[in-house]
Amino acid sequence: MENRLPRRKFIQQMIIGSLSVPTLLELMTSSLLAITETPKQPIIWLQGQSSGIHRSGIWSYPGFHSYISEHFSILSADTPNLNSIALELSDRGKQHILILDGYFSDDLDDPINNLLKDLIVISRAVILLGNEAAYCSKKPEGFLNLETELLHLVETPFLKLPGNPVPIRHLVGSLNHMILYDFPKLDEHRRPVMFYSQRICERCQFRGDFEQGNFVRYFGQKEGCLYWLGCKGPITRNSCAIEKWNGTSTWCVSAGSPCTGCSEPDYPDNNGLGLFGQISSESAPINSFFIRNSSTLAQGAFAVTVSGVAIHAISRKTSSSLKDESYFNISEDENV
Ligand code: SF4
Ligand code: SF4
Structure with missing residues (x-):
């Protein structure tokens, strides 16, 4: 294809976040139009049981719906004659990309269960x-x-786009990479390194x-690192900090919520820490004096907090005894 973005540059731009979703959609359009023998890249998007969180974010992105229906053939579990369509696709050779979204039944009588292995192979x-x-x-x-x-039993290459939800840029960027170049390079969890190589921190x-x-x-406290509130940024690899939510200017941490590690395999358990348990300084590979010494600092902060609470309690007791001793008397101070 002529004048296409060199692969190296494409990946660099994906990593630094300079290729927006509209630009990626344009890139795919021009590359698809240049492939005269296959005017439409067939995609089969099979939707299993899930909260639908990925679909709603991706499909409601402005322009995505019209783009995808113009350039791709989307099938779903509800598509009539799905079996015969799959058979037709197999005659055309390995052209389509299969997107699996959600859980799929292991019941052998389930129509999708029957079809899945054949679809993956072709x-x-x-x-x-x-x-x-x-x-x-x-x-x-x-x-x-x-x-x-299923996937370990066949040779079809597969990649994972985890996250809760999956950013649209990860999907469009991966499709672009497959159409413009080849299969993207993956990390140890089979995630494209162009999106999952750097830690959130x-x-x-x-x-x-x-x-x-x-x-x-x-x-609710503004402006500061959320590590002590259980932020999993030091051990989570994803591009949220540059990509933000759905092309907006905010994301979890900037909205005041610690990263919960939603794109890691052990989410939401996070090795027993749960969503808001603080990771230890040993398991935080980001080098920082404060993190390396966080247990000592945390103990110090705890001691300071305990004394603060004690002093506050004594002063409140004193001040409330000067008032009316009511346990339900909420002072202005407590509303702060
Ligand atoms: S990702 Fe979390 S731990 Fe890392 S710098 Fe940001 S707020 Fe702090
Ligand atoms: S910041 Fe963390 S929890 Fe939030 S979307 Fe990114 S990986 Fe998931």
Whole structure:
């Protein structure tokens, strides 16, 4: 294809976040139009059981719906004659990309269960979209582990786009890479490295606060690193800090919520820490004096907090005894 963006530059721009979703959609359009023998890249998007969180964010992105219906053939589990369409696709060779989104039944009588293995075998590549499909080792009973029960048994390449939700840029960027170049390079969890190579902390707006030990201590406190509130930024790889939510200017950390590690395989358990448990300084590979010494600092802060609470309690007791001793007397001070 002539005048196309060199692959190296494309990847660099994906990593630094300079290729917006509208630009990626344009890139795909021009590359698809240049492939005269296959005017439409067939995609089969099979939707299993899921909260639908990925679909709603992706499909409601301005322009995505019209773009995709113009340039792709989308099938779903509800598509009439799905079996015969799949048969027709297999005659055309490995052209289509299969997107699996959600949990799929392990019941052999389920029509999609019957079709899945055949569809995977005849696909050019498979994308496991969202945590249900990507990390289905944690599936509820009655559903397939797509990776071990199907994908490991065939040669079709597959990648994972985890996250809760999956950013649209990850999907459009991966499709672009497959159409413009080849299969993208993956990390140890089969995630494209162009999106999942850097830890959240590395590009977080509060990285300076992290280094300087400027930590917020309670939810709602503004401007500061959320490490003490259980932020999993030091151990989570994703591009949220540059990509933000749906092309807007905000994302979890900037909205005051610690990163909960939603794109990592052990989410939401996070090795027993849950969503808001603080990771230890040993498991935070980002080098920072304050993190390395966080247990000592935390103990110091705890001691300071305990004394603060004690002093506050004594002063309140004194002041309330000067008033009326009511336990339900809310002072202005408590509303702060
Ligand atoms: S710990 Fe969280 S808030 Fe602090 S720098 Fe890392 S990602 Fe940002
Ligand atoms: S900041 Fe963390 S929790 Fe939020 S979307 Fe990114 S990876 Fe998920």
